[in-house]
Amino acid sequence: MMQQNNFAIYFAGDAYSTAKKIMGRQSAGKAFMRGVARTWPSGLLHGVAPDAKTAESMVRQLRGDGFSGELRWHDFANWRGVDSVSALYYPAPPPTEFAAARNLWRPDAYSLMGVTHTLSSGIAMDQIANLVLPPFKPWDALICTSRAAHTLVSTLQAEVREWWREQTGASRFVQVELPIIPLGVDVSAFAPESGGREAARQTLGFRDGECVFLFAGRLSFHAKANQAPLYQALEKVAQQVPVTCIEAGVFPNDAIKGAYIKAQKLLAPSVRFLLVDGQDEPRYRQAWQGADVFVSVSDNIQETFGLTPVEAMAAGLPVVVSDWDGYKDTVRDGVDGFRVATILPPAGVGRDLAVRHALGMDTYDFYIGRTSMATVVEPTALARALLTLALDGEKRRAMGAAGLKRAREGYDWSVILHRYAALADTLGRIRTEAAGSAVEPWPTRADPFARFAHFSTQTLGGSWIVEMLPGAHTRLHDLLTLSMVGYAFDAVLLPKESLMALLAELEKGSLPSVNELLGAAGLATSAGVRALQWLWKFDVVRVRPA
Incomplete structure (x- = not known):
């Protein structure tokens, strides 16, 4: 149930x-x-x-x-x-x-x-x-x-x-x-469509016999995954089988996009690259449908879970990921794909990076980026995993099916x-x-009328007498036209209607106490007290100790 x-x-x-x-x-x-x-x-x-x-x-x-x-x-x-x-x-x-x-x-x-x-x-x-x-x-x-x-x-x-x-x-x-x-993830949104793979590959111009690798996510080499090691590994694979690499996502700016394109040309000249705008939903969908293998070699401490490998499993794709953070939980090595070993320096090597960022000497982007520069996704193992899947279509299909089953059973949002x-x-x-826990104060965010009570000469008393001054309604009408005194009105915190209600009670001719007036007007609340103080502040009523 x-x-x-x-x-x-x-x-x-x-x-x-x-x-x-x-x-x-x-x-x-x-x-x-x-x-x-x-x-x-x-x-x-x-x-x-x-x-x-x-x-x-x-x-x-x-x-x-x-x-x-x-x-x-x-x-x-x-x-x-x-x-x-x-x-x-x-x-x-x-x-x-x-x-x-x-x-x-x-x-x-x-x-x-x-x-x-x-x-x-x-x-x-x-x-x-x-x-x-x-x-x-x-x-x-x-x-x-x-x-x-x-x-x-x-x-x-x-x-x-x-x-x-x-x-x-x-x-x-x-x-x-x-x-x-x-x-x-919404598994149904990524599920393979009947005939979708063939249609997507034809639309995207993929050739028979080539292996299409997909990376989807933020295209940010300093804050997500540095793609240079992936490009180098794909170049090795491309010596044995035709390779296309789709990078689907959004670049933070044109400079970063230019850095990707330059690295692709220099490090993987034998690989065909296709950039897909992550905000172009039909094209983005085609990228998922037409790919053979999903790859994400995250090397960044900003990553904690990693959604895209699970989305890839929901799409029926085998995955190659770094053995990193949440990927360790989601991807079963040798079952849904491959996890590639990662290596960090020993503790103590990054203390200066942490302190520089803490003191504002380095931005957050430089902090995580410099940390990633010392995070190794083992190059030989990466190339071997990519080549294994590029050459073995049956393994791709078996791993993709295992991942899809895992996504449906354990990662669909209905389950989570x-x-x-x-x-x-x-x-x-x-x-x-633990029922019956007592109300607790919030010392650093106290009621200002309590915290600053000693600033004033006196504090309003409930027995003090309230008197409406001559011309009160005319004065109130004029005051309500001024933003200088009306900027704080609010339907809950300081309703305009409460001002009129208090005057209506005072018009009955008696000189009530503060508590009597607020009770008769139905305003025995914090907002009611503030309304009375507003009227007094702007000389519409007079309040004095009994």
Whole structure:
């Protein structure tokens, strides 16, 4: 029986769309939303967003992906959780601010459930380190998309705990859940079409007898995979069999595109290259349909999971990948394709690279790029794996079939999302066992009227007397035409209507106390107090101690 959706989705548009940026995180997020629509096409979904405009974008995206069920949207500022929802999914490591805001109201109201993507940035490292400290709770989780990600996260957190012990004598830390759940793909979107291979090869101009290798992904030699070793290996293969290499993706700029083309001509003159725009969906689809072998020799620490080899398996292609990060989990060496050994320098060799980046002397791109320059994808083994598949069509077909079966059974989003839902259930049980958690303050983000109370002469008292001044309505009318005093109006935080409601009560002739006035006007709220202060600030009413 399929697990029902039991987690809300925090919708940040740029995390679920490739319209502005095509990177692994955005591609995974876009596929995640499509997977949600496919897995629960007519169900009830809960969306949490910072504003109504963002919520509208979420609805449009889900509808575009085929969702016909009900979406209940919640304003994040007022999100307190609902009984049917165990967790709030966030498309990155859960932010400290989210946990602290939740704890102001009720720490056990819901769990935060984030996911790893790139782990090499300073921001990502800090986010992971912060998870061992309050305001996070044991019923929060960071989904690690691979064993490599889990090892990095758990090792870093252990080192952070030890650092705090040595520096401050701290002994109590938070242990969030760290399940290993891979990213998913829409297997049906990559499935081979009947007659699709022949049609694609004819359209793309491939000749009989040539082996077509495909790389798909970001075309960035410093931030994804340096293709020079691949070009050198393909040149060796091309001495025995005709070779075409498709590179399908998007270049960050023309300079990088030029660098690719120059390297292709110099390092692999015997190989025919075909560049396919990753944003040209029909052409991109043809590239997948017409290829014989998928290849990705990632050598970059920015890679954590690696979606494209799983997409290749879903397309029925054998794969040749570097034995690196998440590829170690997804590709079975000798079964779905080949994993080529990678070699790093010993620890200590990169300390200067890390410090230079931390101090702002090197950009992030140079940091990861220089690290990749010392990461070896073993050249002889790479050429051997490529040649083996280029010469053996039967092996290509067998490995492609094994990969397709693996993708369907373990990596389709319908499978992965039910693992997410099971995780949300687990977190809910942990939360239930800790029921009754007390409300917790957020010291660094306190109520400004508490934090800065000593700045003023006095603090408004509930027994103080309120009096409407002559000409109050005329003065209010004039004031409302001024942006200088009206810029802060908001339907929730400072409604204009509350000003009129307070004056309407004062017109009844009595001199009520602050508490009496706010209660009679139905404004015994923080927004009501702020409205009264606004009227006093601009001399519409007078307030004095009793």
